[in-house]
Amino acid sequence: xxxxxxxxxxxxxxxxxxxxxxxxxxxxxxxxxxxxxxxxxxxxxxxxxxxxxxxxxxxxxxxxxxxxxxxxxxxxxxxxxxxxxxxxxxxxxxxxxxxxxxxxxxxxxxxxxxxxxxxxxxxxxxxxxxxxxxxxxxxxxxxxxxxxxxxxxxxxxxxxxxxxxxxxxxxxxxxxxxxxxxxxxxxxxxxxxxxxxxxxxxxxxxxxxxxxxxxxxxxxxxxxxxxxxxxxxxxxxxxxxxxxxxxxxxxxxxxxxxxxxxxxxxxxxxxxxxxxxxxxxxxxxxxxxxxxxxxxxxxxxxxxxxxxxxxxxxxxxxxxxxxxxxxxxxxxxxxxxxxxxxxxxxxxxxxxxxxxxxxxxxxxxxxxxxxxxxxxxxxxxxxxxxxxxxxxxxxxxxxxxxxxxxxxxxxxxxxxxxxxxxxxxxxxxxxxxxxxxxxxxxxxxxxxxxxxxxxxxxxxxxxxxxxxxxxxxxxxxxxxxxxxxxxxxxxxxxxxxxxxxxxxxxxxxxxxxxxxxxxxxxxxxxxxxxxxxxxxxxxxxxxxxxxxxxxxxxxxxxxxxxxxxxxxxxxxxxxxxxxxxxxxxxxxxxxxxxxxxxxxxxxxxxxxxxxxxxxxxxxxxxxxxxxxxx
Numbered sequence: 001x002x003x004x005x006x007x008x009x010x011x012x013x014x015x016x017x018x019x020x021x022x023x024x025x026x027x028x029x030x031x032x033x034x035x036x037x038x039x040x041x042x043x044x045x046x047x048x049x050x051x052x053x054x055x056x057x058x059x060x061x062x063x064x065x066x067x068x069x070x071x072x073x074x075x076x077x078x079x080x081x082x083x084x085x086x087x088x089x090x091x092x093x094x095x096x097x098x099x100x101x102x103x104x105x106x107x108x109x110x111x112x113x114x115x116x117x118x119x120x121x122x123x124x125x126x127x128x129x130x131x132x133x134x135x136x137x138x139x140x141x142x143x144x145x146x147x148x149x150x151x152x153x154x155x156x157x158x159x160x161x162x163x164x165x166x167x168x169x170x171x172x173x174x175x176x177x178x179x180x181x182x183x184x185x186x187x188x189x190x191x192x193x194x195x196x197x198x199x200x201x202x203x204x205x206x207x208x209x210x211x212x213x214x215x216x217x218x219x220x221x222x223x224x225x226x227x228x229x230x231x232x233x234x235x236x237x238x239x240x241x242x243x244x245x246x247x248x249x250x251x252x253x254x255x256x257x258x259x260x261x262x263x264x265x266x267x268x269x270x271x272x273x274x275x276x277x278x279x280x281x282x283x284x285x286x287x288x289x290x291x292x293x294x295x296x297x298x299x300x301x302x303x304x305x306x307x308x309x310x311x312x313x314x315x316x317x318x319x320x321x322x323x324x325x326x327x328x329x330x331x332x333x334x335x336x337x338x339x340x341x342x343x344x345x346x347x348x349x350x351x352x353x354x355x356x357x358x359x360x361x362x363x364x365x366x367x368x369x370x371x372x373x374x375x376x377x378x379x380x381x382x383x384x385x386x387x388x389x390x391x392x393x394x395x396x397x398x399x400x401x402x403x404x405x406x407x408x409x410x411x412x413x414x415x416x417x418x419x420x421x422x423x424x425x426x427x428x429x430x431x432x433x434x435x436x437x438x439x440x441x442x443x444x445x446x447x448x449x450x451x452x453x454x455x456x457x458x459x460x461x462x463x464x465x466x467x468x469x470x471x472x473x474x475x476x477x478x479x480x481x482x483x484x485x486x487x488x489x490x491x492x493x494x495x496x497x498x499x500x501x502x503x504x505x506x507x508x509x510x511x512x513x514x515x516x517x518x519x520x521x522x523x524x525x526x527x528x529x530x531x532x533x534x535x536x537x538x539x540x541x542x543x544x545x546x547x548x549x550x551x552x553x554x555x556x557x558x559x560x561x562x563x564x565x566x567x568x569x570x571x572x573x574x575x576x577x578x579x580x581x582x583x584x585x586x587x588x589x590x591x592x593x594x595x596x597x598x599x600x601x602x603x604x605x606x607x608x609x610x611x612x613x614x615x616x617x618x619x620x621x622x623x624x625x626x627x628x629x630x
Contacts, residue, residue, distance in 0.1 A: 042126045044080070045070040062088045072123040075115055077162065080123050083110040104151040114161045152178035159191075169193065169260065180207055196258035198224040210237060218243075227255035231275075238279045247271040265346065267293035267324050281305040293324040303353075311355030311380075323367035339533055340455040347407040351383040369430050370394060383407045389417070396440065397422030412450035413457060419443040424469065432533070432561045439472020439497065447503065459506040459531035466500040477555065477566055493517070499524070506531025519544055526557075533561045 039045060050065025068082040089103040115123045157174035160167060174191040185207040189200040204210055205217030218235040221228065227250065233243010248270050249255055253263030273288035281304065288299040301313035357378045364371045371394035379386045384406045392399040401417030421440045429435040447463030450456075471494070478490025499513040506529065513524030521544055526537030537557045543550030559565045 043073070044126065061090075062086075071113065071115070072121065072125075074117055074121060075123055077113060077115060077165070079111070080113050080115070081110065084108045102149045104153065105149065106153045106155070107157070108155055110154060110157045112157065112159045114159070116163050118164045149178075149180045152176070152180070183208060193260040194258060196225050196254075198222070198258050210235075213237060215240070224258035225254045226250060227252065227258075240277055240279050242276045243274070245271070245273060245275045269293075273299075293321070295320050303355075309353040309355070311353045311357060313355070313357045315357060315359045317359065317361040319363045319365075320361040321365045321367075323365060340453075340458045340531070342453045342455040344452050345411060345454065345457075347405065347411045350380065350385055350405060350407040354381050356380075364392075369427075371399075395423045395426045401445075410450060411452055411457075412448070414446075414448035416446045417444075419445065419467075424472065434561055436475040437472065438475075439469040439494075441467050441469045443467040449506075455531075461503050461506045461530055463503045464501060467498070469497040471495055472497065494522070503530065510537075513539075515539075515541075517541075535559065535561065535564055 047068050047070075048064055048066070052065075053063050064086045066082070066084055067086055068079040071077060071080040085108040087104075087106040089105075091103055113123070154174065154176040157171075157176070159171040159174060161169050171191045171193050174189065176187070176189045178188075179186045183206040185204045187200070187202040187204065191198050191200075200220065200222050202218065202220040206214075207216075209216045210218075213236060215234050215236045217233070218241070219232045221230045223229075227248065229245070229247045229249075231241070231243055231245045233241060233245075235241035235243070249266075250268050252266040252269055256263050256266075269290065269292050271288070271290040273290075274286045276282075276284040276286075283301075283303040283305055285299060285301040285303075288297075288301065290297050290299065296318050298316045299313060301311060303312075304310040357380075358376075359378065360373075360375045362373055364374050371392055374392045374394075375390040376392065377388050377390070379388070384404070387403045387405075389400050389402065398420050399417055399422070400420075401415060403415040403417070404413065406412045406414075420442050422443075423438070424441050425435055425438045427441075428437055443465060445463070445465040447461055447465075449458070449461045451460050473494070474492040476490075477492050481490050494515045494517050497513070497515045499510050501508050501510040503509075508528040508530055509526075510528070511525045513522075515522040515524070520541045522539050522541040524537060524539045526535070528535050528537065535557055538554050539557065540552050540554040542548075542552035553568055555566065555568055557564050557566050
């Protein structure tokens, strides 16, 4: 609208000046006097190159060669307006009746420079403030002539907008048509802000009112590269608006690029809702319905755009899939490595706004884990987001707690969560492709990690936690059969399980696993590589008795998560169950060696030391003999 206002201001100056002189002077005199009139009214220089010609009937026509209007005196960036030529047609009979009815205006290759200085002065304020009101009143009192414009045509225009000598935007190859028969007007604009064509079509209820800063009805449609945004309601050039908006953006990044704006990695989006935008830059959304990356939402929101956006929103989702946001497009191109993705994580979205978003969903799928009905709120402050899980249902249990993502100086993540009644088999299968364990778990978990990829985050994990599991099973191993001589296959059924752990550099260490079975108890110790996705753990099941001396058979679990190897650790079996027998055999062997060597050990002396001493003594005797000693 600002561009239209500037064009009309320039045109009014030209029309009033040229039409007023055309009956009095020959063409060669018109240009000079028109320039003098513009200079007196605006303080700007209007220059013509070539002749100014005109026709009289049936339409009063004025045609110029190259024309230019100088810029404000505080600018040194060249003319505010220049064109290779201008044609103006005025209804002669209306002019005789005292009205100025412009039938058509054609501008050829105009170059328009819109500019503001650091003090906020605008170069499109053509009339000095001290004269503007007086000039308008004088014109009204003297003439009282009505001014209308039927058609405006602009071909191959270039438009630049500068603020403090910094270019805010630039348009090229602009073609525009304005039809303005009465109060209402239609506008059709084609431009190339970057490399793709952008089209704007608008219907304006009262263009006079709109240009005067008043509110009027507006219907507009903006389209580019197969994307479209539409609005129907009321608006002013303040700017302010109220009405129904809709958007169909199969490729939002391409649309933003066509507008010469940077892409934000936004997936395909459809939107419809009632919006209000006020002069104080408050944007409200009501009855919003949108689809983003295949996810359907309903939303109400208030956004303060006066500075960095501050958002307060309530969003309701159905089945929510986050896989498009958590899975890198090239994650599958990492050869045969089954480890965590090394693709960089773009967390810049954390800095786009501050505020609070409440979200509820029927289900949430992250691409790795799957949850049911959930409620959470997200508070964002200066690139740090805190997600408070009021209720996150999944795997027959519920998670509550907080998750933090901080991108103020590199990405870091952390959280403290409580888990109640969560089924292990589904959780571990989705998270680590391990389906051997069943049972409902309660847990308390704390963790912290940093890095710019999932790989670096998982390898930097640190934290602690504890877990208790009720009745459950471990597939692939039957401890009861193991004690009866069948060392492989089957399933272990346990009554309860408990463990605590610490995590350092992505490796979880546990030394107090205790599993209770009807006739057996099992203890465990070892490590789980959360970063490298490996396990090295030893279970030690033991037959229960009153003295806790029942036979024990340690079982080793080692290898990659996807295919761990499980076998009885026979070396540990011998060490744990035959300690006394092993010690007695060692003593017998040592005594046999001593007898063979003729060695007698002193009190506190080992067999090895006694044998060494005897060897030294024998060597000394032989040396004495060699040198003639006794």
